[in-house]
Amino acid sequence: MSNLTNRERKIPSDHASGSVYRGTPYTDHAAGVLTLTDRYKSVDRQIKAGCDLFRVGERGEGLYSLIDGWVALYNLLDDGRRQILQFALPKSVLAFLPAHGGMMSYGAQALTDTVVGIVPHEDLGQLCRDNPGMGMQLAGLISQDRGLAYDHLSSIGRRSARERVTYLLLELFIRTRMRWPGHRIEEMHLPLTQEDIGDATGLTGVHVNRVLRDLRQDRIAEFHYRRLRILNPDKLIDVAGIDPHVALSWIGNNACDKESSQPQPSVTSTPNICCAVMPRAISRQREAHLP
Amino acid sequence: MSNLTNRERKIPSDHASGSVYRGTPYTDHAAGVLTLTDRYKSVDRQIKAGCDLFRVGERGEGLYSLIDGWVALYNLLDDGRRQILQFALPKSVLAFLPAHGGMMSYGAQALTDTVVGIVPHEDLGQLCRDNPGMGMQLAGLISQDRGLAYDHLSSIGRRSARERVTYLLLELFIRTRMRWPGHRIEEMHLPLTQEDIGDATGLTGVHVNRVLRDLRQDRIAEFHYRRLRILNPDKLIDVAGIDPHVALSWIGNNACDKESSQPQPSVTSTPNICCAVMPRAISRQREAHLP
DNA sequence: CGAATGCTTGAGCTTCATCAACTTCAGTGG
DNA sequence: CCACTGAAGTTGATGAAGCTCAAGCATTCG
Numbered sequence A, B: 001m002s003n004l005t006n007r008e009r010k011i012p013s014d015h016a017s018g019s020v021y022r023g024t025p026y027t028d029h030a031a032g033v034l035t036l037t038d039r040y041k042s043v044d045r046q047i048k049a050g051c052d053l054f055r056v057g058e059r060g061e062g063l064y065s066l067i068d069g070w071v072a073l074y075n076l077l078d079d080g081r082r083q084i085l086q087f088a089l090p091k092s093v094l095a096f097l098p099a100h101g102g103m104m105s106y107g108a109q110a111l112t113d114t115v116v117g118i119v120p121h122e123d124l125g126q127l128c129r130d131n132p133g134m135g136m137q138l139a140g141l142i143s144q145d146r147g148l149a150y151d152h153l154s155s156i157g158r159r160s161a162r163e164r165v166t167y168l169l170l171e172l173f174i175r176t177r178m179r180w181p182g183h184r185i186e187e188m189h190l191p192l193t194q195e196d197i198g199d200a201t202g203l204t205g206v207h208v209n210r211v212l213r214d215l216r217q218d219r220i221a222e223f224h225y226r227r228l229r230i231l232n233p234d235k236l237i238d239v240a241g242i243d244p245h246v247a248l249s250w251i252g253n254n255a256c257d258k259e260s261s262q263p264q265p266s267v268t269s270t271p272n273i274c275c276a277v278m279p280r281a282i283s284r285q286r287e288a289h290l291p
Numbered sequence C: 001c002g003a004a005t006g007c008t009t010g011a012g013c014t015t016c017a018t019c020a021a022c023t024t025c026a027g028t029g030g
Numbered sequence D: 001c002c003a004c005t006g007a008a009g010t011t012g013a014t015g016a017a018g019c020t021c022a023a024g025c026a027t028t029c030g
Helices: A029-040 A121-130 A134-158 A161-179 A194-201 A205-217 A233-240 A244-251 A273-277 A280-285 B029-040 B121-130 B134-158 B161-179 B194-201 B205-217 B233-240 B244-251 B273-277 B280-285
Strands: A044-047 A052-054 A062-068 A071-076 A082-088 A093-096 A107-110 A114-120 A187-189 A221-224 A227-230 B044-047 B052-054 B062-068 B071-076 B082-088 B093-096 B107-110 B114-120 B187-189 B221-224 B227-230
Touching: A029 A062, A029 A114, A029 A121, A029 A134, A044 A052, A062 A121, A071 A194, A071 B134, A082 A134, A082 A194, A082 B134, A093 A134, A093 B134, A114 A121, A121 A134, A121 B134, A134 A161, A134 A194, A134 B071, A134 B082, A134 B093, A134 B121, A134 B134, A161 A194, A161 A205, A161 A221, A161 A227, A161 A233, A194 A205, A205 A221, B029 B062, B029 B114, B029 B121, B029 B134, B044 B052, B062 B121, B071 B194, B082 B134, B082 B194, B093 B134, B114 B121, B121 B134, B134 B161, B134 B194, B161 B194, B161 B205, B161 B221, B161 B227, B161 B233, B194 B205, B205 B221
Parallel strands: none
Antiparallel strands: A044 A114, A052 A107, A062 A093, A062 A114, A071 A082, A071 A107, A187 A227, A221 A227, B044 B114, B052 B107, B062 B093, B062 B114, B071 B082, B071 B107, B187 B227, B221 B227
């Protein structure tokens, strides 16, 4: 039907997406929405690593929520150039087509074996009527994705290659760390190729490789065959030029139940993401042999 | 409080945002949501051209909907680099903070004199209860914005400077044309500087200038002191490499009331945006003096 | 008319892409 | 266990696309 490329991939089996249903440690919309869609979804669909969940131009079936696995949302240009729009982790909404006839405006490729739940169009209305708050929560969830997209825009549009790559690594690190707080992180699994990183950052795979080499030489981070090691978190954050507010939004700081209007730290005070997410151990681990 | 730059601008008075309240000619969520927010909003806030509606890190007041005027949503990096995330037209939702304590993760600058309606947090719940469909419509609206952001990502990440600039011009042309169908378009007003275009496309103002020069020499389009002339629409679309599906999503093809499941044209058939939006007159107007 | 903002152009330079060859790694089947 | 195969990573040489700096011009607005 369409001539989309579909690079099949073999993925190692120890990826970090095993235990999804432990309670989320942070307040967000995801819990509510995902629990609800759980009840209304028609079937779980299983997709093998490397296959597409859906493609551009296909008719959307309703609301897609990712239950388990890693997924890349992407766009293809006519000549084959590819842009990865987002790396989706479990409990995220992959797509939302509220009505019949809507077409997918981007594709979705499974990076690992994945499970997806789908709530069909016809059930969305009912779901919405039964649970009045649902729509707003969904809006919040999608709004969060939009925020992520905006951050990527800033990164790709205005940052250097080195900044972009470190930014992406750090983002993925923080987001996965939030999903699976128990995991050890000295060496974590990211089911991506360097080419994928390039497609996400607007660079070529070759150049990503060079950037990664420099990061390794500077003892900041290593990425090699789908394995990420963060050697110097502080420097990583520094190079990435992360705005702590942004990082908080990845974690899901929607603060649904904070009704207090007590003055919070002002704009200039920086919530220390590093401390929140990175165990001291790692900071100590290597004292950095810098030039 | 924060050291954001705030370039004041003088804007000519003949910008195209005068008659907002004529009925929308296309089916979308905007109509429903905006009519509702109209009833619940606390006050209209008026902002002069060049001023910020809100800034990064400020506490959000609830749901912001743009009633009249042009607004640029933007991000700033530490060193002053700026990325424009979206140009918002009337009837769009600028921001949506569902709960207290949420911070704006991007800024919004008025490009013209603007009017904004705000529905405070406390009224959002009530609005939602009174109008059950509202949440979903809002979700659809935000989802549409996310789609726009994804398109910009593809553009900035994978296209050449020439493609990016033409893409942006065409997008803005189509979106404004959809809002104000009656306007003549041979020469339309875009309240942007070349620097703004650069900040939106991830280029420098200087380079945007060079690209615009080439487009002028190739008799494709002219942009000069906030005035856009499209000389050769067909070529413009060609250079921009626009996917017609994408263009349709700008127009708002959510197809809310199309319940028919009759087979629609397949993916490969290209809905002709050019025909839908561009009057033949323009195509004829210049036969193109090409090299 | 004057000031301020925005546009235009050139020269030199940096960053990143392209091409191509080579190496390493992971999975497969003997 | 090894050899084999295909995918992914690595490196160098070369060039193009776009940035920076700097100076001068045009347009708008008061």
